[in-house]
Amino acid sequence: MWQEKRVSVVLPAYNEAANISRAVGEFREIDSIDEVLVVDNNSRDGTDQLARAAGARVVAEARQGYGYALRRGLREASGDYVILAEPDGTFVARDVVKLLSYADEFDLVMGTRTTKELIWTRANMGWFLRIGNVAVAKLLQLLFGGPSLSDCGCTLRLIRREALLAIEPGLSVGGSHFLPEMVVLALQRRLRVIEIPVNYRGRVGDSKITGSRLTTLAVGTRMIRLILGYRLRSWIGRWSGRPRSRLPRPGACSLPSRESTDA
Ligand SMILES: Nc1nc2c(ncn2[C@@H]2O[C@H](COP(=O)(O)OP(=O)(O)O)[C@@H](O)[C@H]2O)c(=O)[nH]1
Numbered sequence: 001m002w003q004e005k006r007v008s009v010v011l012p013a014y015n016e017a018a019n020i021s022r023a024v025g026e027f028r029e030i031d032s033i034d035e036v037l038v039v040d041n042n043s044r045d046g047t048d049q050l051a052r053a054a055g056a057r058v059v060a061e062a063r064q065g066y067g068y069a070l071r072r073g074l075r076e077a078s079g080d081y082v083i084l085a086e087p088d089g090t091f092v093a094r095d096v097v098k099l100l101s102y103a104d105e106f107d108l109v110m111g112t113r114t115t116k117e118l119i120w121t122r123a124n125m126g127w128f129l130r131i132g133n134v135a136v137a138k139l140l141q142l143l144f145g146g147p148s149l150s151d152c153g154c155t156l157r158l159i160r161r162e163a164l165l166a167i168e169p170g171l172s173v174g175g176s177h178f179l180p181e182m183v184v185l186a187l188q189r190r191l192r193v194i195e196i197p198v199n200y201r202g203r204v205g206d207s208k209i210t211g212s213r214l215t216t217l218a219v220g221t222r223m224i225r226l227i228l229g230y231r232l233r234s235w236i237g238r239w240s241g242r243p244r245s246r247l248p249r250p251g252a253c254s255l256p257s258r259e260s261t262d263a
């Protein structure tokens, strides 16, 4: 628990046998974390059994894809605060406490892995990936009037239950370009979003998404198309007088306003 709130950590896993036991163990060691939920995405290497043995709750997501796995985790997690992370050794479990310390004031607290001082020697965050992450994040920031953003692909993030209920019906991406959709929907819903620096370590095992420049470029392109698509649709909706999104109007969301929390 963190200040009377239940905390869940969601770990999407696709063939992570080499890492899963250690990752589950590291997150379970953090006092504030009540539930570690592993979403097994058709692993063939016994990831699910290892996760269970390490003390995680395990659910199986049959639809293959990083986005499908995370969306399943968001639906299944029981916490008032739901934290997304990865079980591949890249994130430091105690950084969860950094996210929690902002959770009182913000609905979506995202990590950024592009802060030089926190990029570990063996981390997969060379200049190409770093500049790409920053550029796509800035595009999102500019087009949606967001807070300062510097990483479009950091899984490590926290969302409050009320905010999750507000954006969940709009989530549609099943693939590796899932993360920016959460941010776009949160900003469209006028949720309180902030990004904070987190550690980024070397991965154990091969990276399945950003392991090569080609796959990185493909994911980056899909992210840009997603961001531009949302922006264009909302402009067209505005010009044609239609509601801006399929989501409930802001008034329908039970989140406290900035003013009411400040009071
Ligand atoms: N690429 C990929 N990752 C998945 C899938 N389902 C779950 N995951 C998990 O999502 C996380 C991100 O993948 P990863 O290989 O670490 O990519 P990277 O973070 O760009 O290096 C890992 O924890 C994977 O195990 C899937 O279908 N594809």
Ligand SMILES: [Mg+2]
Pocket: 086, 088, 090, 203, 207
């Ligand atoms: Mg990873």
